[in-house]
Amino acid sequence: MSEITQPSPIAVPLGAPRPLLLNWRRYVPLLLVAPLLIYMLVLYALPVLAMLLRSLNDPTWTLSHYAALFEDVVFMKTFWITFNTSITVTLGCLILGYPVALGLVRAKTMAPLILVIILLPFWTSVLVRSYAWMVLLGRHGLVNEGLIALGMIDRPIRILNTPLATQIAMIHILLPYMILPIANALRQIDPSLIRAASGLGATPFMTFRQVILPLSMSGVAAGTLLTFVLALGFYITPAMVGGPRDITLSMLIAQQVDQLNWAYAATLSAVLLATALAILAAARHLPGVGNAFKTSMR
Amino acid sequence: MGEAGMNGAGRGASVTLADLEKRYDRVNAVDGVSLDIRSGEFLTLLGPSGSGKTSTLMMIAGFEMPTAGDIEIDGKSVVAMPPYRRNIGMVFQNYALFPHLTVEENIGFPLKQRGVPKAERAKLVAEALELVHLPGYGARYPRQLSGGQQQRVAVARAVVFKPRLLLMDEPLGALDKQLRENLQLEMRRLHADLGITFIYVTHDQEEALTMSDRIAVMNDGKVAQVGSPEDLYDRPTDRFVAGFIGESNFLPAIVRGMEDDIVVAECNGTTIRAVCPGRPATGDKVTLTTRPERLRFTDSAWNATPPQNRLSVTVTEAVFAGERCRYMLQAGDGTSLVLKEPSSAAIQRRAIGERAEISWSVADTILV
Structure with missing residues (x-):
């Protein structure tokens, strides 16, 4: 036997399977996320689960807490207000946010500045921003003083502690969640598509209608979902600037916890969580939205 | 021959570039290009990357504003005209097909902008698909087609509204050699069939020699030499041209x-x-x-x-x-x-x- 035909020691492990090493590699991603996973499981998931269970087993195993909701006028009204506020706020964010996203993507040198302005609310606490709105919208706040100075009204009008105040403040706080996914979708549109449309005879408006808008729908869907689901759970802002009778679900939950009415609070929490999850699940099946989940993952 | 010649002269636009310049910051991308492109001609702008050939094409299409100089199409200056009024067909390097529209809707896009009624549109789209050998592909989406098929759809879309001038920016650049050679011949056939003026941009000298009536070799933002493929190969007037072609x-x-x-x-x-x-x-x-x-x-x-x-x-x-x-x-x-x-x-x-x-x-x- 010559030396050449003899397999070299290095060639063997390269060709042969190495089951031990392969198995190890498969679990590396899992091991990397394990510390956070355990942390969340022990300190977040288990307490939430325990809390939700109270809606079923307080004082004994029963569905009566849920059944009672159907005849609960306070719950029905609160649920309606919460839903209504979320829809109004989401629409407001969409109408105000889409043009900003378009501007952000179109702007070249100004883009970083615009982005900072959009993200500024992100870096300030919700509490501080809600206080700021109390100052601005109050009887002698900037908005009233300004309207009087402009001669548009004679006496201060009531804005603070109305549903309008809640909507104004929530739109301000949630706008970045609408703008960023839309801007992301717009940025992914190949600029040569816009040139192509123009070269093929489409005016800027027709290009927007037929190319830019449809291609940004995945971002619109993602932003709308995100904004709506976040709005459903808002607590601090409606509690501070909203009307005393316009109670949202999360305010009602807090109220019940204060009164140590744990089972009722847990039932309401479960309903709120289920509503948010149901909306996300349903939206996944809408055309275009499924893609939004995929593109946002890239 | 007489009829074909007359049709060619009638259907193709003539393009005149006069001292065309495009400056970006301090770089002269296009530095004084003057060129007469004849009606019905297949003219190729050939040059290495950065030679200004694509910038020149983009100015003809209207996507870039010249810093100086003039562009005339059929004797009329188009510099102040937005791209959507120029009525020029254009095929992009990456095809630029609309991903959310079917092949049919893509090809029908320019017709829709021009207010062509739906029935007429369907007829013209079918004809265009026939022209590029893709009948029956109308209902598909661009992502369901191969690169070569997408390229044909892009060509169909660019000619369906019967423009007098077709611009092409390295349309075969992304395809493999075999397919490229087939499509080169098809482009020539298309040019003969349509009789319109083609302005074609490429950095591939073989492609330019195979397809063009005339080639304008560009270097450093200037036209180094214009001539027929034989002229450029046998009688280069410039060291750059002699080195770049062959x-x-x-x-x-x-x-x-x-x-x-x-x-x-x-x-x-x-x-x-x-x-x-x-x-x-x-x-x-x-x-x-x-x-x-x-x-x-x-x-x-x-x-x-x-x-x-x-x-x-x-x-x-x-x-x-x-x-x-x-x-x-x-x-x-x-x-x-x-x-x-x-x-x-x-x-x-x-x-x-x-x-x-x-x-x-x-x-x-x-x-x-």
């Missing part, structure tokens, strides 16, 4: 005089005659250029033309490449030359280190 040998020489239109030059003690468009002065230092496949070993059986220019060389490298043999040669002054000889079992191959004499025709020697 392979060239360059011989440094000193002008010793003129014999009618023929330049007599001296290259390291050897007299070499060359054709020259201008009249260089005696004593000028010049460069002579020849094509490798037009050089012959003087004693070779292939050598049919009367040897007019002769040079003694040493073989430094010999490569057998199937259909031809390629030799690297060195002249007395150290200048390297390439010689390509059709291969034949009847011809003795040269060995490295062998001394030989090569010869070639004066007509194939150009002063650049």
Whole structure:
């Protein structure tokens, strides 16, 4: 036997399977996320689960807490207000946010500045921003003083502690969640598509209608979902600037916890969580939205 | 022929570029381009990347604003006109098909913008699909097509509204060689069928030579030479053109005089005659250029033309490449030359280190 035909020691492990090493590699991603996973499981998931269970087993195993909701006028009204506020706020964010996203993507040198302005609310606490709105919208706040100075009204009008105040403040706080996914979708549109449309005879408006808008729908869907689901759970802002009778679900939950009415609070929490999850699940099946989940993952 | 010629003249737009300039910050992307593109012509802008060919095309299409100069289409200046009013077909390098529209809707897009009624639109789209050999593909989405098919859809979309001018920006760049060669022939056929003016941008000299009526070679934002493929290959007026299109040998020489239109030059003690468009002065230092496949070993059986220019060389490298043999040669002054000889079992191959004499025709020697 010559030396050449003899397999070299290095060639063997390269060709042969190495089951031990392969198995190890498969679990590396899992091991990397394990510390956070355990942390969340022990300190977040288990307490939430325990809390939700109270809606079923307080004082004994029963569905009566849920059944009672159907005849609960306070719950029905609160649920309606919460839903209504979320829809109004989401629409407001969409109408105000889409043009900003378009501007952000179109702007070249100004883009970083615009982005900072959009993200500024992100870096300030919700509490501080809600206080700021109390100052601005109050009887002698900037908005009233300004309207009087402009001669548009004679006496201060009531804005603070109305549903309008809640909507104004929530739109301000949630706008970045609408703008960023839309801007992301717009940025992914190949600029040569816009040139192509123009070269093929489409005016800027027709290009927007037929190319830019449809291609940004995945971002619109993602932003709308995100904004709506976040709005459903808002607590601090409606509690501070909203009307005393316009109670949202999360305010009602807090109220019940204060009164140590744990089972009722847990039932309401479960309903709120289920509503948010149901909306996300349903939206996944809408055309275009499924893609939004995929593109946002890239 | 008469009818085809007349149709061609009627259907294609003529384009005039006058001292066209495009400056980005301090870089002159396009630096004084003047060009007359004839009605119905297939003109290629050929050049390396950064030569200004794409910027020139983008200005004709209206996507870029010229810094200076004028663009006339059919005698009318279009500089102030937005792209969507210019009525020019355009095929992009990446095809730029609308991903959310089907093939049919993509091709129908320009018709829709022009308010063509739906029934008429369907008829024209079907015709366009027929033209690019894709009937039955109308309901698919672009992502369901291969690169070559997408390219055909892009062409169909660019011609469906019967523009008089079609611009193409390296439309075959992303395709593999085989497909590219097929589509090159198809583009030529399309050009003949439609009779409209084509302006085609590429960096591939072979593609330009195969397809074009005329080629404008661009370098550093300027047009180096405009001419038919034969003109550019046989009579380059510029060292850049001679080097960029095909392979060239360059011989440094000193002008010793003129014999009618023929330049007599001296290259390291050897007299070499060359054709020259201008009249260089005696004593000028010049460069002579020849094509490798037009050089012959003087004693070779292939050598049919009367040897007019002769040079003694040493073989430094010999490569057998199937259909031809390629030799690297060195002249007395150290200048390297390439010689390509059709291969034949009847011809003795040269060995490295062998001394030989090569010869070639004066007509194939150009002063650049």
